Amino acid sequence: MMQTESRDAAANDAAAEPLGRTERKRLVILEAASDLFLRQGFLGASMDEVAALASVSKQTLYKQFANKEALFVGVVQSMTGEASSRVQAAMIEPGDPAQVSAQLHAHAYRLLDIVLTPRLLQLRRLVIGEASRFPELGRSLYDGGPGRSIAILAATFARWAERGLLNVEDPVMAASQFNWLIMGEPINQAMLRCDDPLSDAAMRTAHVVGGVRVFLAAYGAGWSETDV
Amino acid sequence: MMQTESRDAAANDAAAEPLGRTERKRLVILEAASDLFLRQGFLGASMDEVAALASVSKQTLYKQFANKEALFVGVVQSMTGEASSRVQAAMIEPGDPAQVSAQLHAHAYRLLDIVLTPRLLQLRRLVIGEASRFPELGRSLYDGGPGRSIAILAATFARWAERGLLNVEDPVMAASQFNWLIMGEPINQAMLRCDDPLSDAAMRTAHVVGGVRVFLAAYGAGWSETDV
Numbered sequence: 001m002m003q004t005e006s007r008d009a010a011a012n013d014a015a016a017e018p019l020g021r022t023e024r025k026r027l028v029i030l031e032a033a034s035d036l037f038l039r040q041g042f043l044g045a046s047m048d049e050v051a052a053l054a055s056v057s058k059q060t061l062y063k064q065f066a067n068k069e070a071l072f073v074g075v076v077q078s079m080t081g082e083a084s085s086r087v088q089a090a091m092i093e094p095g096d097p098a099q100v101s102a103q104l105h106a107h108a109y110r111l112l113d114i115v116l117t118p119r120l121l122q123l124r125r126l127v128i129g130e131a132s133r134f135p136e137l138g139r140s141l142y143d144g145g146p147g148r149s150i151a152i153l154a155a156t157f158a159r160w161a162e163r164g165l166l167n168v169e170d171p172v173m174a175a176s177q178f179n180w181l182i183m184g185e186p187i188n189q190a191m192l193r194c195d196d197p198l199s200d201a202a203m204r205t206a207h208v209v210g211g212v213r214v215f216l217a218a219y220g221a222g223w224s225e226t227d228v
Numbered sequence: 229m230m231q232t233e234s235r236d237a238a239a240n241d242a243a244a245e246p247l248g249r250t251e252r253k254r255l256v257i258l259e260a261a262s263d264l265f266l267r268q269g270f271l272g273a274s275m276d277e278v279a280a281l282a283s284v285s286k287q288t289l290y291k292q293f294a295n296k297e298a299l300f301v302g303v304v305q306s307m308t309g310e311a312s313s314r315v316q317a318a319m320i321e322p323g324d325p326a327q328v329s330a331q332l333h334a335h336a337y338r339l340l341d342i343v344l345t346p347r348l349l350q351l352r353r354l355v356i357g358e359a360s361r362f363p364e365l366g367r368s369l370y371d372g373g374p375g376r377s378i379a380i381l382a383a384t385f386a387r388w389a390e391r392g393l394l395n396v397e398d399p400v401m402a403a404s405q406f407n408w409l410i411m412g413e414p415i416n417q418a419m420l421r422c423d424d425p426l427s428d429a430a431m432r433t434a435h436v437v438g439g440v441r442v443f444l445a446a447y448g449a450g451w452s453e454t455d456v
Contacts (some may be wrong), residue, residue, distance in 0.1 A: 109388070124420075125356055125357065125359060126357075126359060127361060127420065128353050128356045128419045128420065129353065129354075129356060129357020129358070130351070130357070131353060131419065131420060131422050132353060132422060135422050138419070138421055138422055139421055139422040141420050142416070142417065142420035142421045145420075146416060170434075170438065173434070173435075173438050175231075176413045177409055177410075177438070177439065177442055179412070179413075180408045180411075180412025180413055180416075181405055181408060181409060181412075183408075183412070183414035184404075184407070184408025184409075184411070185404045185408055186405075187416075188370070188374060188408075188415075189360065189370065191328040191356045191366070192352075192355065192356065192359060192367070192369050192370035192374075193359075193363075193366055193367055193370045194359050194360060194363050194366055201366060206398075206401070207401075209404065210398065210401050210405070212445070213446065214405055214442060214445075214446040214447075215442070217445045217446035218441065218442040218445035218446065219442075219444075220417070228240075
């Protein structure tokens with residue numbers, strides 16, 4: 001599913017602003033590499049196979065990515081960056097506290113929908129398994145994924161606090177707390193139990209409503225239970 | 229450090245109630261196996277090496293653990309069970325809401341201290357890396373670690389709610405939220421960035437105080453900011 005979406009995104013980008021030949025080849029290489037790494041692991045995939053699957057010469061491949069580590073970092077950055085942009089894209093500036101609540105709910109559902117896709121979970125598993133050998137991989141995933149997501153959310157919360165829509169003194173802490181109230185249980189169950197505890201729609205709703213309620217009890221401005 | 233503690237724990241258990249010869253051998257095997265798995269990974273460690281390091285015959289080893297998967301599940305259960313028991317052991321029944329706050333702070337520090345030890349983090353990385361191939365490993369770690377911890381905390385919160393010390397309607401959700409408010413950021417940074425974002429004592433305190441504050445804003449009974 002992610003693959004189709006990422007192809008669509010690439011197609012849209014291309015329509016908006018034509019990509020150069022080098023950039024197009026880079027996207028094709030990254031897509032082939034992500035398929036191979038997710039299927040065979042980092043150690044199990046070779047540069048030769050990536051070149052063959054992407055239908056590029058080894059020379060072209062090595063011109064873009066000096067070695068397999070650099071290629072995997074490229075895959076991690078492109079997959080997490082694309083997901084993170086989709087999470088953030090739809091945030092609307094609220095006009096009043098009730099709209100803050102609605103935006104937080106919508107943001108929580110987007111986080112769950114986008115982060116808990118099989119390809120991103122498999123990438124995360126791979127990267128965690130290799131993180132002690134290749135720390136650069138883990139840092140790329142953290143910085144481009146939860147790190148970036150929390151930083152953008154912190155900037156949003158700071159803006160809403162200035163506008164009197166939230167009572168937040170430490171926007172980075174508040175953003176991290178929101179992120180893990182929503183993502184902590186499902187992502188850790190997905191990592192360890194390999195299942196999605198929120199596949200049931202009613203449980204998913206209860207989880208989001210409960211998480212937003214806790215967040216707004218601490219940080220809501222002029223907030224009451226009836227707004228949730 | 230964990231290793232010494234687990235040896236001490238084994239020694240204490242032995243003092244309290246003498247272990248049978250079979251049970252003593254089982255502990256020695258589990259300790260040798262956890263050292264080897266943590267150092268060499270699941271695929272990199274062999275039953276022969278475990279038997280040699282534990283100074284037991286292969287026959288004795290296979291009598292206790294039918295295969296390498298069963299042995300790794302045993303290691304996961306023993307390491308997470310021991311950690312989880314130490315987290316829970318020191319919870320004291322509070323007399324009033326101010327003591328609830330103090331107990332939550334103490335519980336949060338214990339969680340951080342015990343879960344973020346290098347050996348448990350390395351075990352978690354190993355298990356996540358193997359979870360799609362050996363789902364039993366991930367389930368053992370989840371059930372014996374965060375799953376057990378959250379279940380015991382939920383029972384505690386239910387009791388405190390009955391005594392009017394917390395306003396909690398769904399104790400399991402509240403316990404999961406408390407767990408991830410405290411553990412979400414540090415454990416995911418540890419997994420991906422391989423560093424401890426709370427190694428600075430002042431940041432650690434701010435993180436715990438901030439997490440407990442959010443929890444009590446949502447669930448505190450007769451709670452005010454001055455109790456934190």
